[in-house]
Amino acid sequence: MIEQLRNAASEAEKRLAEATDLDQLSAVDSEFLGKKSVLTGLKKQLGGLDPDQRRNAGQALNEARRRIETAVIEARTRLESGALHARYEAERLDLTEQLEQIERGHYHLVTQARDRLEDVFVGMGFRIAEGPEVETAWYNFEALNIPEWHPARGSFDTIFVDLGEPEEVMLRSHTSPVQIRTMENQEPPIYIVAPGRTFRTDTADATHLPAFNQIEGLVVDRGITLGDLAGTIDSFVHAFFGGEVKSRLRPSYFPFTEPSAEFDISTADGTWLELGGCGMVHPNVLRNCGIDPEQWQGFAFGFGIDRLAVMRHQLDDIRELVNNDVRFLRQF
Amino acid sequence: MKVLLSWLREFAPDIDGDPVELGETLSALGLAVEEMTITGGGLDGIVLAKVLDLSPHPDADKIQIVQVDAGDGEATQVCCGAFNMSVGDLIPFATIGTVMPDGMEIGRRKMRGQLSNGMCCAAAEIGLGCDDQGIMILTGRASEEQVGAPITEALGIEADVLWDLEVNANRPDAMSVAGVARDLAAGLGVPFTFPGFDVPAGPIGKSVDDLTRIEILDPVLCGRFVGRVLENITIGTSPAWMANRLTSLGMRPINSVVDISNYVMLELGQPNHTYDLGLVPGGHLRVRRAREGEKIVTLDGVERTLVASDGVIANGDDVAIGIAGVMGGASTEISDTTTDVLLEMAWWDPPSISRSVKRLNLPSEASGRFRRGADWGVNIDRACDRFVQLAVANGVISADGVIAGRIDVEGELPDRTPIRVRTSKVNGLLGTSLSTIEMAGHLSSIGFGAEVTGDDLDVAIPTWRWDAVTETDVAEEVGxxxxxxxxxxxxxxxxxxxxxTSYQRDRRLVRELLVGAGCDETQPMPFLAPGDLARAGMPEDGVTLTNPLVADESVLRTSLLPGQLKAIAYNQSHRNPDVSFFEIDHVFLAAEPGGILPDEREYLAVALAGREAGDAVAILGLLGRSLALPNVQLRPAVPPGLHPTRSAEVVVAGRVRGVVGEVAFEVAEAFGVSGRVGWLELDLGALLDGPHGNHRYRPVSKYPSSDVDLAFEVPEDVAAARVEGSIHKGGGSLLTEVRLFDVYRGAGLPDGVRSLTYRLRFQADDHTLTDSEVAAARRACIDMVARQQGAVLRG
Structure with a gap:
């Protein structure tokens, strides 16, 4: 009987090892372990044996059952993983066969530069002010201490508009009118930057556009000094261009600031690059907006936005910014 | 303003040092160096030579054989391609071994078999002029005794530094060599003085008062008018040193009289004018405003019509013979027949000159200085002396030609009583802690009078600083x-x-949404060409520019449509037909009644080339949900420029905020755009000014939902949005979602009817819906659609 059991187990192990699918496995399983199996039949015969024989036969029976069950599990594992494998193999994919791309749109380079500038200035405690692009002579010139006869007026190369008296209405030639509008509408302290489009009678070429973008800063508070202006520009330059970039101020002239300065930033090759103009808000400008220059002092600064985009991406023709060619727009 | 180091040193001999560092000092003083050139260098080996003989080259037509004496008294043979010299001429000659300014080394060589031992030089080849055609002839400018001497020595050329400075409008003083020298000397801490200009006394018995009479009728126009007379002039050429300096500073030498006039202006900043005294009856000048329409022929031969704000110098007969401070008249111009000269040195009112220059479009070196405000003080007398001194020195007149005395008439001069400058205010403005004495030191170094008064200063503004009026002006000088x-x-x-601001945040959100939806942001130029609006089917009511650069950019846009269509056409012509663009920018509508400025608004446009109206509506939906726009509706309309049966007005909370649909075929064609263009244009400013953004919390139900699909047969003239509205009304609060997911037209449906299939989701917040509740809600939806829209459930 013991011999029978061992033979059955060996037979089952052999057939399980040869099974090629789960159906065959189930057949072997029920044949050797089921109700009508050899093992079940032999188990029924155990009762008729004397105690010693019964103990030995019982052990052999358990041993045979354990061997068969182990073989079933092994066979099942083998067959199941084979099936999964076959399923995976059936749907093998070449991932480089890509038909559809997920496309995003693209922010215009000027928007990117403007947003970066706004973010830096917001971080420095400034708010963002905006104003109209068509302005009166009062906002564009007179309130900014540029009277009608002033030679500086000519240097603005203003584009005028057919509204009002001749030369009364114009496309703003700088963002400085926003200074006036802000000071007219808001009590100090004032901490604003004003980005926006400005206009000059410049013929479009690789480095000029008749419509371009500037950003202008204005601070009016008690006890503001030229040192504060220099320090604020320094902070901005570090935040925007990187900590290794230095700034310097050189005396200059603007009718709406006094003292006035140009500000330069250091470049990698050790030279200075002129970035923009700045200065202490002229007392006449404060007075024109109803602010007492004995109580309040301020500074203002301004520079081009487009030029920063040109520098950042090494554009060799600024007209790309207005051509709206998707081959350009989608690069950034 | 250009200045030469050697010229600056005539006023401040101690100015010295590395040219680059001196340039940095100038820049730090506010006189930015735009360009720096070292002049008179690189001429080693070039000597003065004399032409001894000229003979044809035996084997070449285009070169000749020249024998020169290069200083050793022997004949040196060279071959030369120029034929403009004669035997006896003095020329610059590059000897063997000379490295020319362009880097070429002169070697001994043979040209077609003939030996050439050097090179005769053209002016351009050695940086002494522009002429590169013939050899530079120096006969008259150098003497025969100097043959063999270095050319720099023979011509009196010194190595020098030329700076081109950017001079700001508030620095009238720096429009002269002397003024720059004053500033640089102060910056370096070295002395500055004017040299004395010695003037002969002139013959006894003749006085300027007998020869001329000057009246100022408009004292505002003319603050000061000084006149001198020079008799028996000879007009010739200026000496080389003066011609060289004028050339360096960018002025062409003309003749000995004009050159002195320019030299004095450049050196001292005082523009001046010479009249042919014989052509001024009685030597009588009257300074007054022009009469409206008065005419004058100016030096350039052009007849000009004046207005009452212009200033003129008139003669004794009250005929205008010059435009004050702008340009002299042709009738009294100096000529070969001139014997006596009346010299004008005046101070003109800057605003008056500015207006005339601008109106007549006649900018000049002289008027540029008057506009900034020339020096009205002793510099005028100094300039007179300098003129006379140079006239004698350069042989324009003899010492006897100097007429003693000068006429000096004053009008209203600028009021520059000393101003109180508070030490605390200056430090408070600059962020410094300078002492009153330190400030006084800075100010006196550039000629400001500074007297300590208690803690503060009384500052006298010098006459060469017309720009400086206030305490702040003085603070700037201290800084x-x-x-x-x-x-x-x-x-x-x-x-x-x-x-x-919330608007700025929302605008960024709109950009993010559109970029996320695959649209590229564009920024076309804001100008349109005349006719662009008409081509876009819109009224031609755009504001026009007075002085556009080009006619194609002379109208301000009232819609973003023309610019977007141009951008699409541009890309289509470059084989990129299906672009999706957006733009957020200003448009300029007609001014509100009583307003002078246009009604300027910020619009959003989305242009989807190659796509249909539905895609534009989908973008609107995206924006509406993201910005939580309340009650967005499409109202049937035919907006200008858009497809008449595929467009609508966008109504938000009852207000029209824009248009959506497709661009009209004929409009697209007019701009060269092919295919459909989905179009959305919103008044973004007004839209975001209105109610939006209220994303209020709605509890998420814990109970299961039931989905029901309903297909309706809907007449074509009933909008889907209306069917959806009826479904909502019928479904009541249990209906949480409605989505149109299929549209069918064709077989099995009557003409003029399409099938719209909706998926409805029912759900309650407080219990699981029973089958009968869902059935009742479903029935209510069907009934409401049938009653309100006449659409039946598809069988």
Whole structure:
């Protein structure tokens, strides 16, 4: 009987090892372990044996059952993983066969530069002010201490508009009118930057556009000094261009600031690059907006936005910014 | 303004040092160096030579054989391609071994078999002029005794530094060599003085008062008019040193009289004018405003019509013979027949000159100085002396031609009583802690009078600083001389909170949404060409520009449509047909009644080339959901420029905020755009000014939902949005979602009817819906659609 059991187990192990699918496995399983199996039949015969024989036969029976069950599990594992494998193999994919791309749109380079500038200035405690692009002579010139006869007026190369008296209405030639509008509408302290489009009678070429973008800063508070202006520009330059970039101020002239300065930033090759103009808000400008220059002092600064985009991406023709060619727009 | 180092040294001999560092000092003083050139260098080996003989080259037509004496008394043979010299001429000659300014080394060589031992030079080849055609002939400019001497020595050329400075409008003083020298000397801490200009006394018994009479009828126009007379002039050429300096500073030498006039202007900043005294009856000048329409022929031969704000110098017969401070008249111009000259040195009112220059479009070196404000003080007398001294020195007149005395008439001069300058205010403006004495030192170094009064200063503004009037002007001078680099950098102490406004945040959100939806942001130029609006099917009511650069950019847009269509056409012509663009920018509508400025608004446009109206509506839906726009509706309309049966007005909370649909075929064609263009244009400013953004919390139900699909047969003239509205009404509060997911037209449906299939989701917040509740809600939806829209459930 013991011999029978061992033979059955060996037979089952052999057939399980040869099974090629789960159906065959189930057949072997029920044949050797089921109700009508050899093992079940032999188990029924155990009762008729004397105690010693019964103990030995019982052990052999358990041993045979354990061997068969182990073989079933092994066979099942083998067959199941084979099936999964076959399923995976059936749907093998070449991932480089890509038909559809997920496309995003693209922010215009000027928007990117403007947003970066706004973010830096917001971080420095400034708010963002905006104003109209068509302005009166009062906002564009007179309130900014540029009277009608002033030679500086000519240097603005203003584009005028057919509204009002001749030369009364114009496309703003700088963002400085926003200074006036802000000071007219808001009590100090004032901490604003004003980005926006400005206009000059410049013929479009690789480095000029008749419509371009500037950003202008204005601070009016008690006890503001030229040192504060220099320090604020320094902070901005570090935040925007990187900590290794230095700034310097050189005396200059603007009718709406006094003292006035140009500000330069250091470049990698050790030279200075002129970035923009700045200065202490002229007392006449404060007075024109109803602010007492004995109580309040301020500074203002301004520079081009487009030029920063040109520098950042090494554009060799600024007209790309207005051509709206998707081959350009989608690069950034 | 250009200046030469050698010229600056005539006023401040101690100016010295590395040219680059001196340039940095000038820049730090506010006189930015635009260009620096070292002149008179690189001429080693070039000598003065004399032409001894000229003979044809035996084997070449285009070169000749020249024998020169290069200083050793022997004949040296060279081959030369120029034929403009004669035997006896003095020329510059490059000897063997000379390295020319362009880097070429002169060697001994043979040209077609003939030996050439050097090179005869053209002016351009040695940086002494522009002429590159013939050899530079120096006969008359150098003497025969100097043959063999270095050319620099023979011509009196010194190595020099030329700076081109950017002079700002508030620096009238720096429009002269002397003024720049004053500033640079102060910056370097070295002395500055004017040399004395010696003038012969002139013959006894003749006085300027007998020869001329000057009246100022408009004292505002003319603050001061000084006249001198020079008799028996000879007009010739100027000496080389003067011609060289004028050329260096950018003025062409003309003749000995004009050159002195320009030299004095450049050196001392005082423009001046010479009249042929014989052509001024009685030597009588009257300074007055022009009469409206008065005419004058100016020096350039052009007849000009004047207005009452112009200033003129008239003769004794009251006929205008010059435009004050702008340009002289042709009738009294100096000529070969002139014997006696009346010299004008005047101070003109800057605003008056500015207006005339601008109106007549006649800018000049002279008027540029008057506009900034020339020096009205002793510099005028100094300039007179300098003129006379140079006239004698350069042989324009003899000592006897100097007529003693000068006429000096005053009008209204600028009021420059000393101003009180508070030490505390200056330090408070600059962020410095300078003492009153330190400030006084800075100011006196550039000629400002500074007298200590208690803690403060009484400052006398010098006559060469018309721009300086107030305490702030003086503070700027203190800052400039102290050095901006020496001011400690601080930041404002006030605590401020930076932030974007809600509009600015929402505008960024709109950009994010559109970029996320695959649209590229564009920024076309804001100008349109005349006719662009008409081509876009819109009224031609755009504001026009007075002085556009080009006619194609002369109208301000009232819609973003023309610019977007141009951008699409551009890309289509470059084989990129299906672009999706957006733009957020200003448009300019007609001014509100009583307003002078246009009604300027910020619009959003989305242009989807190659796509249909539905895609534009989908973008609108995206924006509406993201911005939580309340009650967005499409109202049937035919907006200008859009497809008449595929467009609508966008109504938000009852207000029209824009248009959506497709561009009209004929409009697209007119701009060269092919295919459909989905179009959305919103008044973004007004839209975001209105109610939006209220994303209020709605509890998420814990109970299961039931989905029901309903297909309706809907007549074509009933909008889907209306069917959806009826479904909502019928479904009541249990209906949480409705989505149109299929549209069918064709077989099995009557003409003029399409099938719309909706998926409805029912759900309650407080219990699981029973089958009968869902059935009742479903029935209510069907009934409401049938009653309100006449659409039946598809069988």
């Amino acid at each position: 400039r001389l102290h050095g901006y680099a020496n001011i400690e950098r601080t930041v404002p102490r006030g605590v401020q909170t930076g932030a974007l």
